[in-house]
Amino acid sequence: MRIALLHGWGFDAGVWDALAPLLPGDLVRMDRGYFGAPVDAGRPDLMIGHSLGAMLLARRWSDVPLVAINGFDRFCGVDAVAPRVVQRMAKRFGEDPAKVLADFRAAIGADPAPAIASPQRLGEDLALLADQTPAPEHGARLLVLQAEDDPLLPPELRRTAFGGAGAVCESGGHLLPLTQARWCARAIAEFVR
CATH class of the missing domain: 3.40.50.1820 (Alpha/Beta hydrolase fold, catalytic domain)
Structure with a gap:
């Protein structure tokens, strides 16, 4: 498998x-x-x-x-995380990616992150978190x-x-x-x- x-x-x-x-x-x-x-x-x-x-x-x-x-x-969305939370995070990320990442990891009890190699990818994926589009139905188990x-x-x-x-x-x-x-x-x- x-x-x-x-x-x-x-x-x-x-x-x-x-x-x-x-x-x-x-x-x-x-x-x-x-x-x-x-x-x-x-x-x-x-x-x-x-x-x-x-x-x-x-x-x-x-x-x-x-x-x-x-x-x-x-x-994000109804019965989820408020979009403003991710929007605020994204704004701060544009100013200081390492600080936003450090704060996020500390908030969930994770060890500090390694040095960021791709702030662009991190930023793009942060934007994905803000997407409120209903997810397509998953057709498998x-x-x-x-x-x-x-x-x-x-x-x-x-x-x-x-x-x-x-x-x-x-x-x-x-x-x-x-x-x-x-x-x-x-x-x-x-x-x-």
């Missing part, structure tokens, strides 16, 4: 360091190239996306099974894994992401692939059976 993994905004393929060794199959850690060279993948048998990575994967291959970890099909204590995603967004087809962990914040890797691996193993 070929599995494509894609991280969220402000991260890289290192977000999978704890979870990847627990997964079966041929893994391709895609990378948006925020901090180094981008890595893409061909069509997989299963997609696993963290945060924005889940949205990007769902829109790229709507007919491939998807595991969305701390993920969403749209970030879905598993949504969320954390009750996620500081980034409002409760209503966690409940309704991808139609609410998911499981909730009490703790782990917005970094479940790192903080709850075994829980995620068990849920994924059940999903792929």
Whole structure:
């Protein structure tokens, strides 16, 4: 089984360091190239996306099974994050990308980021977070894994992401692939059976 993994905004393929060794199959850690060279993948048998990575994967291959970890099909809008939050972040990003990234990562309990290699890509993907377009329906199987204590995603967004087809962990914040890797691996193993 070929599995494509894609991280969220402000991260890289290192977000999978704890979870990847627990997964079966041929893994391709895609990378948006925020901090180094981008890595893409061909069509997989299963997609696993963290945060924005889940949205990007769902829109790229709507007919491939998807595991969305701390993920969403749209970030802003009704029952989601207020668009002004991302607009304010984007304005600040234009003035000081490193500061915005550092503040974001600190707010979700992440380690400091490496040096930014592509502020343009980070900025483009930040704009994607502001997109309020309703997500196209995902035509394949879905598993949504969320954390009750996620500081980034409002409760209503966690409940309704991808139609609410998911499981909730009490703790782990917005970094479940790192903080709850075994829980995620068990849920994924059940999903792929």
